[in-house]
Amino acid sequence: MMDGTHSKADIVAHFVELCQKNNAAPSRIIDGKKVLIESKKEQEAYFNEAISTLISDLEVRCMFESIS
Structure with a gap:
């Protein structure tokens, strides 16, 4: 989903929806101890943090580029 056509919010919503849909x-x-993140609000915060970290890591490794 990181193809430039989806926002970070779109990606977070996608993962939250997958969790809800698949229980x-x-x-x-x-x-x-392993603690499940079950509420929608907590999942949104969890995936927002995870996606932000992933994007930062990809930026540092020059995995995003501009195409003219």
């Missing part, structure tokens, strides 16, 4: 949830390890 799935991402998880975090907190104090050594």
Whole structure:
């Protein structure tokens, strides 16, 4: 979805929708325990952070380019 036609919000919404549709949830390890991120609001925050980190990593590695 990182082809320039989708916003970060679109990508986050896509992953939240996948979780809701498939009755799935991402998880975090907190104090050594796996904790599911089940609420839609928490999933939005989780995926927003994850996508922001991914975009930053890709930018640093010059994986995005301008095409004239």
